[in-house]
Amino acid sequence: MIQLKHISKHYPVGFGKNEILKDIDLTIFEGEFVSIMGPSGSGKSTLLHVLGLLEEPSQGEYLFEGESVFRMNEKKRTQLHRGTIGFVFQAYHLIDELTVYENIETPLLYKNMPSAERKSRVADVLDRFNIVAKKDLFPSQLSGGQQQLVGIARAIVAEPRVILADEPTGNLHSDQAKEIMELFKHLNEKDKITIIQVTHSELNATYGHRIIQIRDGKIA
Amino acid sequence: MFRNYLKIAWRNLGRQKVFAAVNITGMTVAFCAALLLGIAAYHEWTYDNFHKDSDRLFQIYTEERLPGGKSLPSSSEAVPLAPVLQKECAAVQQVARYVGEVENVQYGERSMDLMVRFVDPSFLSMFNFPVLKGDVNALHRADQVLLTEKAAHNLFNNGNAIGKIVQIKMNNQLKPFTVGGIMADVPGSSSFDFEILTSFGNVIQMLDEPDSWSNESYRTLIQLQKNASAAAFEKQSRAVMHKYYTGRISDMVRDGATPDKGGEVLSLHTIPLRDIHFNEVSKIGSAISRFYPWMLVIMAFMIVSIAAINFINLSMGRSFTRAGEIGLRKALGALRGQLIFQFWSEAFIICSIALLMSLTLAGLLLPGFNAMFKYHFTLNILKDVRVITGIISIFLFVTLMAGGYPAWLISGFNIVEVLKGKLRLGKSSFMRNTLIIVQFIVAVLLISCTVVLWQQLQYLRSRPLGYNQHQVISLPVNGNVNAAQALGSLRSRLDGNPHVLAVSASGMNLGKGLDGSEANWHIGFDYKGHGVKMAMQEVSYDYAKTLDLQLVSGRDFTKGYVDSQVVIINEKMALQLGEKDPIGKELQWDEKPPVKIVGVVKDFNFKSLHQDIEPLTMKLVPSLQVSYIFIKVQPADLPGSMAIIEKVWKEINPRGTFQGSFLDDNTNRMYKAESRLAGIIISSAVLAIIISCMGLFAIAVLVIAQRNKEIGVRKILGASAASIVTLISVDFLKLVAVAILIATPVAWYLMNTWLQEFAYRIHIQWWTFVLSGMAAVIIAFFTISFQSIRAALMNPVKSLKTE
Secondary structure, three states: EEEEEEEEEEEEEEEEEEEEEEEEEEEOOOOOEEEOOOOOOOOOOHHHHHHHHOOOOEEEEEEEOOOHHHHOHHHHHHHHHHHHEEEEEOOOOOOOOOOHHHEEEEEEEEOOOHHHHHHHHHHHHHHHHHHHHHHHHHHHHHHHHHHHHHHHHHHHHHHOEEEEEEEOOOOHHHHHHHHHHHHHHHHHHHHOEEEEOOOHHHHOOOOOOOEEEEOEEEEE | OHHHHHHHHHHHHHHHHHHHHHHHHHHHHHHHHHHHHHHHHHHHOOOOOOOOOHHHEEEEEEEEEOOOOOEEEEEEEEEEEHHHHHHHHHHHHEEEEEEEEEEEEEOOOEEEEEEEEEEEEEHHHHHHOOOOEEEHHHHOOOOEEEEEHHHHHHHHHOOOOOOOEEEEEEEEEEEEEEEEEEEOOHHHHHHOOOOEEEEHHHHHOOOOOOOOOOHHHHHHHHOOOOOOOOHHHHHHHHHHHHOOOOHHHHHHOOOOOOOOOOOOOOOEEEEHHHHHHHHHOOOOOOOOOOOOHHHHHHHHHHHHHHHHHHHHHHHHHHHHHHHHHHHHHHHHHOHHHHHHHHHHHHHHHHHHHHHHHHHHOOOOOOHHHHHHHOOOOOHHHHHOOHHHOOOOOOHHHHHHHHHHHHHHHHHHHHHHHHHHHHOOHHHHHHHHHHHHHHHHHHHHHHHHHHHOOOOOHHHHHOOOOOOOOOEEEEEEEOOOOOOOHHHHHHHHHHHHOOOEEEEEEEEEOOOOOOOOOOOOEEEEEEOOOOOEEEEEEOOOOOOOHHOOOEEEEEEEOOOOOOOOOEEEEEEEHHHHOOOOOOOOOOEEOOOOOOOOEEEOOOOOOOOOOOOOOOOOEEOOOOOOOEEEEEEEEEEOHHHHHHHHHHHHHHHHHOOOOOEEEEHHHHHHOOOOOHHHHHHHHHHHHHHHHHEEEHHHHHHHHHHHHHHHHHHHHHHHHOOOOHHHHHHHHHHHHHHHHHHHHHHHHHHHHHHHHOOOOOOOOOOHHHHHHHHHHHHHHHHHHHHHHHHHHHHHHHHHHHHHHHO
């Protein structure tokens, strides 16, 4: 499903350059649950951003379902963001001015989904995550775990085929973290969603099928 | 989708109260000011635009070439010119003469002063002044008049006017006229103003020599044939000038007049109807500078720009807090266009609120605005489709600039950096600084212009004019009295009154009196083989004494002498005559026998300080039908003296109105245009400064919020409160200093150009700009200090904890 070939990423620093990713080859198959691990600064977040089309590598090729994403235009890439890829962030990144319901609804608005279908989808997700009672609250009124729950709900409401999660439990205590990881596992097994997560925690990594270790920008 | 945007925008307004308040207040005030200024400019630009075929209508004027390449344009034409043009110029379809003044009009017991205009019947077919009731051809008979609805309403107290006889005082006699019809009131945007129209034949009847080409006093209007051009008319009129002004042209050539490009020394030219309002030569209505409405628009533009700059700066400043949202939306699949649209819609909401509030505010302020700048506007102008489209398009443009630009900038940020919270606004702080500089350039420019304008106005008002302005009352003679007799009885009644020092009279006022009229009278003649041109006044006894004119030699006109055909001249006139000792010399123009010079007075400014002093001759006319009586009173009790004179005048002229005023008020009135300009610039300057400071204040809030941690660390390391205030203020004050450096030369250039309009003007002093600059710095410093002092006094532990 996802193929990275000879991906490198570096930033110019003074007269030299700072290499973040060095010649990465990676293939991820449909339905996999992959954990990316590594020490701070090893380049794991950058790799995730490259996978999510948020950052462009300096060199190399990225095939998404056999199609080269760097040859896609802005519109096509936005289509991928809208329908195929869902993001979950460490800092949740909910929109403070919107309620829980509206936050979950936003990706569907960008997909131009008709109002009736939108309502039923959001209602489904709220129900499934047991947060119906909280739908009119603002993010600041929720606990961290609840916010991340909303973040995941928002990521899956558009029924993506891949979820990219950047340390989804980094700001949560262990009970909440467990709950979130169970949810990911469930989504992977029941809904067949491909999941790629970046994590520090050995425990969380074990939820996945495969662990990719990154050290100094290289797959170890 | 749009509802979602609106929701966010609305909640943002609630959360960010300082910014919402600054933006909405700023925009409201700016839109309101722009609206009022725009209405004023619109009014000036649409002057005289209600006539059909207006591109074929012109006023004509004569250009007289002078020795040395200068020329003297005058729109005063001779009586026979109109019929001659009609007959001899093929390009002319119709001609009308136009003259008149405020006259006393009576019906039964009612008496009022109305604007009476004498016109040819063709006037009504050339211009759109509809006759509503009665005889459309009334002007073909000399004994009929047409009244405007309002005049008829006042004079006849709502009764039927047509067919009634009214008495109009002309040449000191009451003359009966039949009301032939009622006309629509003259629109406020018309240069032509009248309350009564009557036939020009009445003027011809009153003249001794109606066929004279040397009596040039009448405005003349032409309508060209459908396919004729103004140039064609000017060409055809050359033959007319040569045919009827043969003698004058040869005299002018003899005196060395430089011919124009076409080789003519005396030629006719045209002023298009639309330009009459902006033309100094026309003398129909009061001309305003062509630059004036543009200046209003520029002011409006500057004020709106300043408010828009606030908007842009605050939006960009807030992008720190909004960046997360933007990055996230992009990750969720928002296109850049959608983000721009979202931010634009927020700007749109704020501007819409501001627009609605400003319309309400403009409606409330309009009466005050009218009173302040002597206008008569209503919001009816807003019904004009062109005005509505104009407002909407400007509105959309402003929202696009104010909301769209920051959105475009923010939406281009790299998503990852935004999400990581790494956003640095290095580039946009350059942009922000530039915009702050622009705001302060405008503010400094307006402050310096205000100072120079104010200095010049003070100078105009306080410059000694060469006559006593403070103790002399000017009293226009109106109503149904014989002016010569009225002067006589006033003299005898005031004789011996301890308040009154002297009484005299003249055919012309000094300055601009309460009757609002100004007049010019020039005469040219030959003296010892060279041409002489002079301003002329007819005056009564004790003229120099009453006005405190300084006699250089000779004497005043006093009753002790048996004087006939005597004049007093000013020094400029003596110089022009080339006589070292002009006393006793004789001058001869149309007057027979020639007049003798009995006195020379020091030059005095009998016209406004826009003009240099001209050669002047004052002729004693003992039985003068005076227009203005001058009374010099004791300086001790000026209002008391005014009251005494009013009482005496009411006894002599019970049906007239008392319009006496001190001469210093009259001279101030001459600078109404300048005062109005100063008023508009001062108000704009105040607004510009307030809006700029509101923006600066909000920016200071943002910047300090961003530097909170730095300030905290510095305090822990031992920085004093004062050093922190300086740290923050200096960054802003540098911007203000740059603005001062840029604005000063521009202000100097603009004001220097403006001062060229005055023959008497101040020199711009360097300290004017130092003062204006310091004012800007101080204002800016105070604005910032509210925030910087608070930041400096804050407990550093608190600011470091939040990180």
